[in-house]
Amino acid sequence: MAGNFDAYDNYSWYAGAMSRQEATDILMSTNETGVFLVRDSSTIIGDLVLCVREDNKVSHYIVNKIQEGDQVRYKIGENSFPDVPCLLNFYKLHYLDTTPLTTPVPRKLEKVKAKYDFDGSGDPDDLPFKKGEILTILSKDEEQWWTAKNSVGQKGSIPVPYVEKIDESRSLSPAGCGSSRASPNFHSSKELNKYNTPNIQRKLPAYAKVIHPRVPNAYDSTALKLEVADIIKVTNIHQSGQWEGELRGKHGFFPFTHIEFIDSENTEDHES
CATH class of the missing domain: 2.30.30.40 (SH3 Domains)
Structure with missing residues (x-):
């Protein structure tokens, strides 16, 4: 029986970055075969994975994104498609292994x-x-x-x-x-x-406490590593949302969402 979902409503089936195990757990929580979602590949940037509940298991099918001249194709097995909705529509009518696609798995919004x-x-x-x-x-x-x-x-x-x-x-x-x-x-x-970040009136330099940890990309030498309760000296506020500061003797950048200013105006109390 053909699925009745709208393949062009990518909000209904695209899950973004999700681990294989997380996708498996979500699909195994349903009782219907043919229920599916599409997630990003965790190994190859740009590739996708079509995850489908088939009988008593979840199958994970790699969807390769291939550049052919000035066109992009999405390939699964030996079949190639111009876009992901075309791929999904095809498998509404054709079996993957033991089932066609029936409906995107309901996800908590x-x-x-x-x-x-x-x-x-x-x-x-x-x-x-x-x-x-x-x-x-x-x-x-x-x-x-x-x-x-x-x-x-x-x-x-x-x-x-x-x-x-x-x-x-x-x-x-x-x-x-x-x-x-x-x-x-x-x-x-x-x-x-x-866009402008929220207008925060604050005389700089000012001190702030880290409220969310952050481990920057190993290849980004300009980013600061943040640990909860660290006291950071904010030296510059940028519209990009990436602010400048000093922490543990290093000057670098950090997202403003990870800190909150310390109300005390006596910045000397926080000098280290």
């Missing part, structure tokens, strides 16, 4: 609350919102940009530092920076420095 106003600066791909507005996350496409929808169903990209998560107990925590990357041809990469 995450909600966030806006910490600041965001006007989108006229970019049609953005989703403007006001401080306090509740948004539903559809996909975590990039480190600084996620896709969300508002209460009236409008969809678009939102800057991660401007929102905070709402957990199951309805308490709030910073959204932080995810490890997800953009899925092929779904979103164009964006830079956060197109």
Whole structure:
């Protein structure tokens, strides 16, 4: 029986960065064969993995992204397709191993609350919102940009530092920076420095406490490693959201979402 899902609604089936085990656990929690999701490959950047519940197991099919001249193709086994929706539509009608695709696995949607106003600066791909507005996350496409929808169903990209998560107990925590990357041809990469970070009036240098740990990329010599409760000397605030500071004798960059200023104006108390 052919699946009845909309293959062009990538929000329904694209899971972004997800481990093999996490995908297996999600699909094994269902009782229906043919239920599926598509996740990023954890080994080859740009490739995808089609994960499908088949009988009493979950199969993980590699989808290779191949550049052919000026065109991109998505290949699974011996079959090649111009885009992922075409691939999914094909396997609505054809068996992978023991089943065709029937429906994307239902996933719990995450909600966030806006910490600041965001006007989108006229970019049609953005989703403007006001401080306090509740948004539903559809996909975590990039480190600084996620896709969300508002209460009236409008969809678009939102800057991660401007929102905070709402957990199951309805308490709030910073959204932080995810490890997800953009899925092929779904979103164009964006830079956060197109927009102003929240206007924080603070005489610099100023001291702040680290509230979220951060281990930077080993190849980024300009980034600071942050540990919770570290006291960092903030020396410069940039519109990109990457601020400058000094920590343990090193000068470098860090995301402003990982710190909170210390209220004391007596900065000498924090000199080390």
